[in-house]
Amino acid sequence: MMNESESSVSLEDCLPDWPAGPLDEYRKRASFDWRKMRLLIEGESVIKYKAKIWKTLENDPLFARNAWEELSRHEEQRMVFARLKKLLETNFCEEGEYMVNPFLIPASIQAIGAYNWSLAVKRVLSNEYFATAALNVPSERNQNILNDIKAFKAFGCICITEMAHGSNTKDLQTTATFDPKTQEFILNTPNLEATKVWSGVLGHTATHAYVFAQLYTPDNQCHGLHTFLVNIRDPKTLQPYQGVIIGDMGPKIGLNGLDNGFMNFKNYRIAKECLIQRSxxxxxDGKYIPKVKSSEKSEATLGMLSTGRVFITNMSITNLQMAVTIAVRYSAIRRQFGPTNGEELQILEYQTQQWRLMPYVAAAYVLNYSFTSIFQDYIDFVVLSSMMGSARKRAEMGAEIHALSSCAKAMCGWIARDAIQESREACGGHGYLKASRLGEIRNDHDANNTYEGDNNVLLQQTSNYLMxxxxxxxxNKKVKSPFGSVNYIENLDQILASQLDEHIDNMKTAINSxxxxVCWLLKQSDxxxxxxxxxxNDDLFKARNECQAYFLRTLAIAYFECNAIERFHEFCKQASSNELRTVLERxxxxxxxxxxxxxxxTLYESNYIGAHSPRNVASTxxxxxxxxxxQLKNEAVSLVDAIAPPDFILNSCLGNSDGRVYEHIFDxxxxxxxxxxxxxxxxxxxxNKPNIQTHAIELKAKL
Amino acid sequence: MMNESESSVSLEDCLPDWPAGPLDEYRKRASFDWRKMRLLIEGESVIKYKAKIWKTLENDPLFARNAWEELSRHEEQRMVFARLKKLLETNFCEEGEYMVNPFLIPASIQAIGAYNWSLAVKRVLSNEYFATAALNVPSERNQNILNDIKAFKAFGCICITEMAHGSNTKDLQTTATFDPKTQEFILNTPNLEATKVWSGVLGHTATHAYVFAQLYTPDNQCHGLHTFLVNIRDPKTLQPYQGVIIGDMGPKIGLNGLDNGFMNFKNYRIAKECLIQRSxxxxxDGKYIPKVKSSEKSEATLGMLSTGRVFITNMSITNLQMAVTIAVRYSAIRRQFGPTNGEELQILEYQTQQWRLMPYVAAAYVLNYSFTSIFQDYIDFVVLSSMMGSARKRAEMGAEIHALSSCAKAMCGWIARDAIQESREACGGHGYLKASRLGEIRNDHDANNTYEGDNNVLLQQTSNYLMxxxxxxxxNKKVKSPFGSVNYIENLDQILASQLDEHIDNMKTAINSxxxxVCWLLKQSDxxxxxxxxxxNDDLFKARNECQAYFLRTLAIAYFECNAIERFHEFCKQASSNELRTVLERxxxxxxxxxxxxxxxTLYESNYIGAHSPRNVASTxxxxxxxxxxQLKNEAVSLVDAIAPPDFILNSCLGNSDGRVYEHIFDxxxxxxxxxxxxxxxxxxxxNKPNIQTHAIELKAKL
Known part of the structure; x- marks a missing residue:
């Protein structure tokens, strides 16, 4: 799947045997070797890279923690900051390695995020994300700021969202008015609703902000949204400058180690060169000169938007993998009820428990490959863009990546959400302990379904592309896309004329269905x-809004699911052995x-399941x-072994690899x-006894 | 719906006008009077009772709080304890009123729970629940303990669950061995897994525990599970007695104001009379004498189990009501996007937002009535039981209440869970603020899907009843149940022979479907x-386990949904005006x-939607x-007004009744x-700058 560099560390060093214990029973039942499975999924260099990160964290006292610890928000933020500094000091990767193997980038987010999401998100936002944004338009000032960031003299954040505007960035209200007298822009927050909010790292630590504002020229003309790279805090004191009011957003549902912030500008003057001259x-003398054509502009934006979505997809899958690991291991140990006069059964032996968990284990594999494979497409797109190939080809690739990453972000976010919740409930009461980690995973994951756009809104991006x-x-034009995800639409008429003539019980018939x-929903939506x-009266805005539920929204969902299955179907062929292939195919x-x-x-109503089909397709x-x-129940423990982080990282008293659940709970x-x-x-x-006058216990109790 | 007592407080005093503000626009659009709706739903005495509780809390400085506060677990527990004492001092209800109107009991849980669930649960567990358990078998000692509890000299908890055994109580391992020499029972925790866990109020405050243990006579014979009312802490010092090791469970996903505890016994001797002589x-001289026949025993247990389930149903619906109130009010204010050159639209105007939220608003009404009506059945059952009517009739009523309360608890718990999550996501980023309260509601509610039995296990109780x-x-026996929920099965053959011959677009055709x-699933399951x-080979245990998913489980779900719709269909007829009836029917x-x-x-596969039905039933x-x-979108704000608690109780910066969302967020x-x-x-x-050796920002950024 990716290039492997030779290394002296062996795979067994990175993936030591799991400790012996009560999980051995299921491990022995597995038909395949979990190490070979992980090798197939991640490749050697990613495995080694993640192992290196994880060992570093585990060996460093600064990263020590336990599953039951209770930190205040301020303590969490302090720990995240200290650990972030330590990460910056640690050289996980030689320069150039990221270029050779770009998969190390999501691997680092996954490895650090599995330890703690606030830390991983703060690292990405303040460093890579900010740098990517600023580097898009190189200038001496930008380069200096980047150097400062590298040297830990500056700390960046990105401020787009305002209190009253999220997805609809076009209507953001922060203003940047050019003053020719001083050659400065004057930043203002015109009203309460225009307060910049939710910016990660802004709350307590950022010295620089990448601010989205409406550019006004002295003639009071608005030239639309532009970006400004602004000094907001004095790096020597971490105090905000005069004219900038910054606060921390306070307690959130999750990610409380991350300092999301809000900010108001009051006639805050910034130098002319703070404007990022992209558009x-x-x-x-205060004249506005537009720079690039809007088609290229929107293409650049699409690319940038995809980056966030691709990485959020990766984060969701990490959470999905951790949740099912905890639930499967617990279910393989926990016993409850059993045959009369027999030993109690592990709850994993019950049909209901298998049916609740195994589809999510399968999803953890299918969606992970979906991510891997879409990320490869994304890299191809980025590489092509940097080589300045055909503009049309770039635009086509950008649009397809955008469509794919939008629905992948939404669907992986939702499936992970449901998997986490099912895992929580499947672990019963003990799943409700903070030390299970399922609550923390759920609360941190929750943000993935909102930032970078509400999932339902994102699905519209995908359906627009498909329509x-x-x-x-x-x-009668030929339907063909660079990554081929829509190519089957070329056979639309033939597909719409087809009917199911057998049972749906394998990937191939599922893909056909x-x-x-997808074709039926395209036609119905049209x-x-x-x-x-x-x-x-041809009002496209109204029409599109009323065509979402059951039409365009379902279309985008079906397209994603289809694509994920198609990609995984191909992936199964890469399996190095029959054992691996069989379990992957299942x-x-x-x-x-x-x-x-x-x-x-839909399949019944459309007559796809019709006169020529067995009526009981649903039951079958x-x-x-x-x-x-x-069939997968006996593979379950090894299946999660192949995707699980080490115990120290997973940090769950229910999910330890030694299976000694009750000892860890008691601990x-x-x-x-x-x-x-x-x-x-x-x-x-x-x-201090209360003064109790009258009481209704007896009466109530009699009920 | 219930008897109303005259009172000097007017309905308008209890339900003052909502403050004027931006929600007026939607309020004016509603076709009905929200006060009349609330009167219909709750009845005057419940409205007045809840208003009295809420006003008391709002006016008492001890109950002051704000939506953004961050308390440590220990501070939360301290506040809950102080507030609980205050509640015990406050006389919300004259003695006897609960008898006259039993609906005041769930109303008090709802009113206090909407303020804070830890407080409400601690109040119920330590008081009513414990008292109910102990009072079941009156004795002088029990009465003394109850008097102490009333006088705040004792504090009770119930210890059933052990670390390795929850639902399967039969296999609990704590032992109580009778010692004839001292006329005492000796309590022991034979191993780590037998540690009593999760008992509410045990962690830091209980002085007495109602303990489930296996009774052993000196001849080493086990006589099965019995209950013991045990002193565990010295009421003068709150220190555990020698031989009892008690700890607090520590941080949980939610309900952190409640001190759930764990407990081990080491040769802890208790007096002979601690045994509750129920069974x-x-x-x-150490001989065991069984007391009642097992059929009556199980009937008594069924009744007791239903109590918890009925009240958890009530708690789930309270959460459902609060969540949709927050999301609907926010959606009626929040604007995003709009027609070209037009004002941005409230997000409630979008089809997707309506489709995400309105079914849950409808559920808040339908399920609330379901609860009300099942609670009435439950009261009828309890009253009949206390009158010692026909044993068979009691058993039949008990069994039906048990079946109804089991599936109601499961389904209301799940629907509320999904409603809370949808509300959280529908509020976008601001829903992720702790101050939205949606996170707290979700985390506290989560427990409702686990305690009193995992929902999937509870559904088995219902399906057993139906089969x-x-x-x-x-x-060929006549099918008839006391509350009539299964009576339609009498027409099984006729129903199974029927086919849909029209579209399903009203409650009546839905009920027929x-x-x-239900009949089809009964037959298929059989x-x-x-x-x-x-x-x-006739192994019922195995067979039943493999008949859950898609069969017995779905059967129980369909039975509940059908019953909820049937009850609500009847309820609509009680509406005092056409306006109310129309909106309720919708x-x-x-x-x-x-x-x-x-x-x-199922409807397609079974041919219920068949040759005589329009094929496009799904689309229609x-x-x-x-x-x-x-149609309900313009009613939405008034619909939630009719079920919302006051702002002080709701405590959400997004859900205030004045609609000034951004001011409250900024606050x-x-x-x-x-x-x-x-x-x-x-x-x-x-x-303290970190020692940064090398850095890959530029490389990564270039990607």
């Missing part, structure tokens, strides 16, 4: 759009059927899902702060 | 069970279609769902602790 510049091809097909669903446009099929199940009404599909869950219970201490306020019970 | 007693009637029907689904029993229909949508594959149903969402941001302060560790940036 235009201002002359000394364009439908139009082209109808106009998905091709039908018909619906036409009727809505007639209804609303997981691909399970994911495919489990996803397709939600589209059954469901039977197949249960059979696959059962968590008996070490939590003040566990055995009498509360400091005990005299509130023993002495 | 048996021990003679002075019994199928068998009776097949044996549900009758078909066929499946038969084939599984053949496969497994909500009932929306909930019905939205629930039924998930069963469409979905079109109807969207139309209902659109939360600018008042959070240390918002504008430089972090104490700022010199970690300004002075």
């Amino acid at each position: 235009g510049e201002v002359t000394e 364009k091809f439908y139009k082209e097909k109808v106009e 998905y091709h039908f669903i 018909l619906k759009m036409s009727s809505l446009l007639r209804k609303h 997981m691909g099929t399970l994911f495919a059927l489990w996803s397709l199940e939600k589209h059954l009404p 599909m469901r039977e197949a899902i249960l059979t696959l869950c059962l 968590a219970l008996s070490h939590n702060k003040g566990a055995f201490e009498r509360p400091s306020w005990y005299t509130e019970f023993t002495e | 048996g007693e021990v003679t002075e 019994k009637f199928y068998k009776e029907k097949v044996e 549900y009758h078909f689904i 066929l499946k069970m038969s084939s599984l029993l053949r496969k497994h 909500m009932g229909t929306l909930f019905a279609l939205w629930s039924l949508e998930k069963h469409l594959p 149903m979905r079109e109807a769902i969207l139309t209902l969402c659109l 939360a941001l600018s008042h959070n602790k240390g918002a504008f302060e430089r972090p104490s560790w700022y010199t970690e940036f300004t002075e």
Whole structure:
């Protein structure tokens, strides 16, 4: 999958044997070697790179922690900052290695994020993300700031969102007015709603901000949204400059180690060169000169937007992998009920538990490969862009990556969300302990479904892209995209005329069914759009809004699921052995059927399941899902072993690789702060008795 | 719905006008009077009772709080304890009122829970719940302990669950061995896994525990699970007695104001009379004498189990109501995008937002009535039991209440969970603020899906009940239950022979479709069970386990949904005006279609949607769902007004009734602790620079 560099560290060093213990029973039942599976999924250099990061963290006292610790938000922020400094000092990777193997970049986010998301996000935002933004338009000043950031003399953040505007960036209200007298821009926050909010790293630490504002020339003309690289805090004191009011957003649902901030400008003057001259510049006398054409502009923006989405997809999958690891290992140990007079059964032996968890284990594999493979496409796009190839080709690749990354971000975010919740519930009461880590994973993950755009809005990006091809097909143009994700639309008529003539019980028939669903939804959405446009006098905004639920939204979802299964179907062929291939194919099929199940009404209604099909396709599909869950049950522990981080990183009393669940739970219970201490306020019970006048216990109890 | 007592407080005093503000626009659009709606839903005495509780809390400085506050777990526990004492001092209700109107009991849980769940749960567990358990078998000692509890000299908790055993109580391992020499029982925790865990109030405050243990006579005979009312802490010092080791469970995902505890016994001797002689007693020379027959025993247990489930259902619905209130009010204010050159639209105007939220608003109404009506059945059962009526009638009522409360607890817990999550995401980034309260609601609510039994296990109780009637029907017995929830099974053959001959677009056709689904799943489950029993040589345990997913589990879900819609369909007829009835019917229909949508594959596959039905039933149903969402969109704000607690109780910066969202957000941001302060560790940036050797920013950025 990727180039491997030779190294003296062996794979066994990176992936030592799991400790012996009660999980051995299931490990022995697995049909495949978990190390070979991980090698197939991640490749040697990623495995070694992640192992290096993880060993460094585990060996460094600064990164020591336990699953039951309770830090205040301020303590969390302090620890994240100290650990971030340590990460910057640590040389995980020789310069140039990222170029040779770009997969090391998501690997580093995954490795550090699995340890702590606030730390990983703060690292990316303040460093790579900020640098990428600033470097897009090189200048001496930008280079100096970047050098300062590298030398830890500066700390960057990106300020787009305002209190009243998120997705609709066009209507942001912060103003930057050029003053020719002083050759400065004057930044202002015109009202409360225009307060910059949610910017990561802004809350307490950023010295520089990449600010989105409406550019005004002295003639009071607005020239639209521009970006400014602004000094906001004195790097020598970390105090905000006069004219900038900055605060920390305060407690959040998760990611509390990250200092998200808000900011107001009051006639804050910044030098003319703070303007990042991407889309235009201002002359000394205050004339606006637009720079590039809007088509190229939007293409550049699309590329930049995809970066965030691709990485959030990666983050979601990391959470998905951790959640199922915890739940599967716990389910392989926890026993409850059993045959009369027999030993209690591990809960993983129950059909319900298999059916709740195995589809998410399958999803952890299918979606991870989806990410890997889309990331490869993304790299191809970035490399091509840097080589300044054909502008049209670049635009086509950019658009497809944008469509793919938008729906991948949304769907992986949602599937991970559901997997985390199912894992939490599948672990019963003990899953409710903070020390299970499932609550932290859920709360941190929650942000992935919102930032970089609400998932439902993102799906519109994908459906817009798809409808364009439908139009082209109808106009008899050839449908073909650089990465081929829409190529089957070329056979639209043939696909729409097809019917299911067998049961859906493998990836290939599932893919065929998905091709039908996508084509059918394209056609239905087009018909619906036409009727809505007639209804609303060609108002595209209204028509599109009323064509979302069950039409364009479902279209984008089906397209993603189809694409994920197609990619995984190809991936199975790369398996180095029959054992690996068999288990991968089962997981691909399970994911495919489990996803397709939600589209059954469409398959029936459209007559795809029609006169020539067995009527009981639904039952047969469901039977197949249960059979696959059962077949994969004995592979489950090794399947999560192949995607699990080390115990120190996973940090869950339920998910330890040694399977000694109850010892770890008891450890968590008996070490939590003040566990055995009498509360400091005990005299509130023993002495200060309340003045109880009347009481209804007896009456209530009689009920 | 319930008896109303006259009172001098007017309804307008309890339900003052909402403050004028930007929500007025939607309020004016509503077709009905929100006060009349609330009166219909809750009745005057519940409204007045809740208002009294809420006003008391709001006026008492001890209950002051804000949406952005951050308390440590120990501070939370201290506050909950202080507030609990205050609640005990406050006389919300004259003695006897609970008897006259039992609906005041869930109303008090709802009112206090909406303020804070840890407080409400601690109040119920330590008081009512404990008292109910102990009072079941009156004795002088029990009465003394109850008097102590009333006088705040004692504090009770219930210890069932052990570290390795939850649902399977039969296999609990704590032992109570009778010693005739001293006439004492000796309590022991035989191993780590038998540690009592999760008991609420045990962690730091309980003086008495209601302990489940295996009773052993001196001849080393085990006589099964018995309960013991045990002194565990000295009420004068709050220190555990010698032989009892108690700890607090530590940090949890939610409910951190509640001190859940764990406990080990080491040869802890308790007096003979600590045994609650429900199922048996021990003679002075150590002989065991069983007390009641097992059928009555299990009936008593069923009743007791239902109590918890009924109240958890109530708690889930409270969370559901709060979540949709926050999301609907925010969506009616928040604007994003809009027609070209037009004003930005409130996000509630978008089809997607309506479709995400309105089904949950409908669920908040339908499920609330479901609870109200099942609670009425439960009261009828309890009253009949206390009157010692026919044992058979009692058993039948108990069994039906048990079946209903089990699936209601599971389904309301899950629907509330999904509603909270959808509300969180529908509020975008600001929903991620702690001050939105959605995170707290989610984290506290999470426990409802686990305690009193995992939801999937609870659904088995319901399906067992239903299959019994199928068998009776097949044996030509008359199918009839006390509360009538299964009566339609009497027409099984006729229902199974029926086909849909129109579109499903109202409650009546939805109910008919549900009758078909339940009957069809009964038959399919029976066929499946038969084939599984053949496969497994009549091993019922194995067969039942393999008949859950898509069969018995779905059966229980469909039965609940059907019952909820049937009850709500009747409720609509009680509406005092056409306006109320119309909006209620729309909500009932929306909930019905939205629930039924998930069963469409079954309706197609079974040929219920067959030759005589319009093939596009799915599309028509979905079109109807969207139309209902659109029709209800203008009612949405008044619909949540009719179920919302006051702002002080809701405590969400997004859900205030004045609609001044951005002011409240800014308030939360600018008042959070240390918002504008430089972090104490700022010199970690300004002075202690890390030793950075090499850096890959440029390379990464170039990607």
